[in-house]
Amino acid sequence: MPRKQIVIIGGGFGGLTAARRIHHADVVLIDRTNHHLFQPLLYQVATAALSPSDIAWPLRTVFRPQRNVRVVMDEVLSIDRVARLIRLRDSAPIPFEILIVAPGARHGYFGHDEWEPLAPGLKTMTDAVRLREKMLLAFEEAERRRAATGTQDPLTFVIVGGGPTGVELAGALAEIGRKAMGPDFPHLQLDDLSILLVEGGPRILPGFSPHLSTKAAAALARMGVTVRLNSQVSAVLVDGVRIEGELIPSGNIIWAAGNRASPLLDTLSVPQDASGRIKVQPDLTVPGDPWIFAIGDAAHCIGKDGNPLPGLAPVAMQQGRYVGDLIVNQRPPDQRRPFVYRDRGMLATIGRAKAVAQLGPIRASGLLAWLLWCIVHIFFLIGFRNRVRVMSEWVWYYITFKPGARLLYEQPQPPRE
Amino acid sequence: MPRKQIVIIGGGFGGLTAARRIHHADVVLIDRTNHHLFQPLLYQVATAALSPSDIAWPLRTVFRPQRNVRVVMDEVLSIDRVARLIRLRDSAPIPFEILIVAPGARHGYFGHDEWEPLAPGLKTMTDAVRLREKMLLAFEEAERRRAATGTQDPLTFVIVGGGPTGVELAGALAEIGRKAMGPDFPHLQLDDLSILLVEGGPRILPGFSPHLSTKAAAALARMGVTVRLNSQVSAVLVDGVRIEGELIPSGNIIWAAGNRASPLLDTLSVPQDASGRIKVQPDLTVPGDPWIFAIGDAAHCIGKDGNPLPGLAPVAMQQGRYVGDLIVNQRPPDQRRPFVYRDRGMLATIGRAKAVAQLGPIRASGLLAWLLWCIVHIFFLIGFRNRVRVMSEWVWYYITFKPGARLLYEQPQPPRE
Numbered sequence: 001m002p003r004k005q006i007v008i009i010g011g012g013f014g015g016l017t018a019a020r021r022i023h024h025a026d027v028v029l030i031d032r033t034n035h036h037l038f039q040p041l042l043y044q045v046a047t048a049a050l051s052p053s054d055i056a057w058p059l060r061t062v063f064r065p066q067r068n069v070r071v072v073m074d075e076v077l078s079i080d081r082v083a084r085l086i087r088l089r090d091s092a093p094i095p096f097e098i099l100i101v102a103p104g105a106r107h108g109y110f111g112h113d114e115w116e117p118l119a120p121g122l123k124t125m126t127d128a129v130r131l132r133e134k135m136l137l138a139f140e141e142a143e144r145r146r147a148a149t150g151t152q153d154p155l156t157f158v159i160v161g162g163g164p165t166g167v168e169l170a171g172a173l174a175e176i177g178r179k180a181m182g183p184d185f186p187h188l189q190l191d192d193l194s195i196l197l198v199e200g201g202p203r204i205l206p207g208f209s210p211h212l213s214t215k216a217a218a219a220l221a222r223m224g225v226t227v228r229l230n231s232q233v234s235a236v237l238v239d240g241v242r243i244e245g246e247l248i249p250s251g252n253i254i255w256a257a258g259n260r261a262s263p264l265l266d267t268l269s270v271p272q273d274a275s276g277r278i279k280v281q282p283d284l285t286v287p288g289d290p291w292i293f294a295i296g297d298a299a300h301c302i303g304k305d306g307n308p309l310p311g312l313a314p315v316a317m318q319q320g321r322y323v324g325d326l327i328v329n330q331r332p333p334d335q336r337r338p339f340v341y342r343d344r345g346m347l348a349t350i351g352r353a354k355a356v357a358q359l360g361p362i363r364a365s366g367l368l369a370w371l372l373w374c375i376v377h378i379f380f381l382i383g384f385r386n387r388v389r390v391m392s393e394w395v396w397y398y399i400t401f402k403p404g405a406r407l408l409y410e411q412p413q414p415p416r417e
Numbered sequence: 418m419p420r421k422q423i424v425i426i427g428g429g430f431g432g433l434t435a436a437r438r439i440h441h442a443d444v445v446l447i448d449r450t451n452h453h454l455f456q457p458l459l460y461q462v463a464t465a466a467l468s469p470s471d472i473a474w475p476l477r478t479v480f481r482p483q484r485n486v487r488v489v490m491d492e493v494l495s496i497d498r499v500a501r502l503i504r505l506r507d508s509a510p511i512p513f514e515i516l517i518v519a520p521g522a523r524h525g526y527f528g529h530d531e532w533e534p535l536a537p538g539l540k541t542m543t544d545a546v547r548l549r550e551k552m553l554l555a556f557e558e559a560e561r562r563r564a565a566t567g568t569q570d571p572l573t574f575v576i577v578g579g580g581p582t583g584v585e586l587a588g589a590l591a592e593i594g595r596k597a598m599g600p601d602f603p604h605l606q607l608d609d610l611s612i613l614l615v616e617g618g619p620r621i622l623p624g625f626s627p628h629l630s631t632k633a634a635a636a637l638a639r640m641g642v643t644v645r646l647n648s649q650v651s652a653v654l655v656d657g658v659r660i661e662g663e664l665i666p667s668g669n670i671i672w673a674a675g676n677r678a679s680p681l682l683d684t685l686s687v688p689q690d691a692s693g694r695i696k697v698q699p700d701l702t703v704p705g706d707p708w709i710f711a712i713g714d715a716a717h718c719i720g721k722d723g724n725p726l727p728g729l730a731p732v733a734m735q736q737g738r739y740v741g742d743l744i745v746n747q748r749p750p751d752q753r754r755p756f757v758y759r760d761r762g763m764l765a766t767i768g769r770a771k772a773v774a775q776l777g778p779i780r781a782s783g784l785l786a787w788l789l790w791c792i793v794h795i796f797f798l799i800g801f802r803n804r805v806r807v808m809s810e811w812v813w814y815y816i817t818f819k820p821g822a823r824l825l826y827e828q829p830q831p832p833r834e
Contacts, residue, residue, distance in 0.1 A: 034557065052468070064600055090561060091564070140451065140490045147508070184481060184488075
């Protein structure tokens, strides 16, 4: 008979934090990849400023000192609440007594899933490496075209979604395009590059104060990014994107809008919100099941202001800690205080020495906010070595503008797949 | 009319070295990838000890200070000696006045090219990243199988070819398997791993002295590698390899035997040797064409001992320097001294603190040879930052045995392609 055990689905911020709290019992941590990913820096891999190994840690290495945690690399197909079993693609089902569901989210395409291959998102390392490859090949191709024809044929990047990911990606692309790539491609002129950030709402960074949104938009404009507000994407095509009726030609469309929770959550058969998240109880359990928790991007959890909490790393980490402690203390359902999110602030970086920060009553922008952003992110990086490496990468990048991560592994071949 | 120019095909050791010598004229450097690769350390990426960006440099970054060199990322389809044109897959043909052909080599499959997908080689970054992925997935799968069934089902790696690449790969696999991966896979037992090095000749490292071959074989045996000498591969199958009639079950066969020069050389229509190399003149020109040079793995060049020079980085670099200087000095064909290779020695590493070195009359093995190997390789790494990084990676790896490069980007999916 297998021993009773705690199962955690997902090695992201929520699942990892929970697993690190639990030492008294057997834990099985299941993830589709073999690594924990520092997702907030994923755009830096996508724009070739950092290498994959700078922002990812093998889960087996993370849990090497914690012998009660067993790591299983597999894909969860379904959760059987009746039989108390996790069904996996490659392994035998795993029984659970207590379950934490933290599988994260993909981007949401507003019901147009067929847009995903044409406008990929940025959630996994695979996404980032593919985007990097595509971006570098686009520059190479534009340089070849310019050398051959000399004609104007702008290289347009369209980023859909003006949240932190979209803003950070647009800023990083503008920097690498205008400053770092420029000297390397003698035929390419800087005007050949056009970066468009499309936001459906009236301002970018809607989670921040309107003042900081304006600051961020102005900083992006100075860097050469065109920001289009109140603009909906109505179609994504092979060679462009249709925005409010206008066709914008582009072979490089990146999706950074909306979240769609993992389809795995559907197998729990409990109420979900419009984006697929579980409407959790105040103790983050699924309704009617006091030992199944949903956290992070999987949880629709109402905050103090009456709105659902945003899909941010600090939310997932605090939830992971809360649930981990409930489990360690074997707290019965009627003795649990509700989860309360402590908002320690928000940061978004726009470029070198440019960021916006909102920490309680404090609003900052520019260099100060950027330094804050650096400190916070480096502080949260898990491995000591990576912390030093990423720091030295950044300093070097800051001084030289020579990204060392700019590698194309593949030979340029006709499109595969 | 386009200006007359010098064209170099290939940004490997030979092509890169030549391009760096030439400052007086326009140079076009064509490569299929966007980077120069430090191939002797490729096996360390394949075994997840180093990251890709540690051993590769974007060519555009390398030549940023040298404005007379234009980098073109494209695939050369053919060389037209009559029209003096290089025909490319994606760009317009490039005219040349002087040409250096340095496209490198792939592995040779002794006429069995159909074996390549089943037993991939290790020549490009794509090869290394795929091999790393396959190796890591094999460990994950073995762990799952062990956890599920508890039965014995050994994980066998077969490496074909006992030259430096095969030996270094076998040693690195044994180390990562037995020492680093062990603690991470609690169900996997160390006896589950079997590494087999197959060599067709009577000893491994045939380029070294028999004494050092014996030392290396003994070191490998102590690390758990089975060395089979005088053994020919007669068939490569999906689930194993046939060696001297015996079927060895394995899903992980790696080819490190023989060289097959680039098929591009066939388009020159000059005499080639059995492995496709151009039989060059003493000044490294192709017969009858005093301004077309072939160097590195593309050249069949007779050494002082009457044998063709081996396909090593120092040979390619010395040839690149020789040809670059001929071009800079515009030396007419009748005033050229023949190319002479100065053998500064050979090194092969087997594992941590284990290597063999042969430097003129000096023969060394063990720690001393390994330290020599470290110094030589770090000295030859091009970028300062990478030199420091690779050094710190190694020191860290040496102390902790926790490779940080052990990432699987892809989710495990049914085989693609």
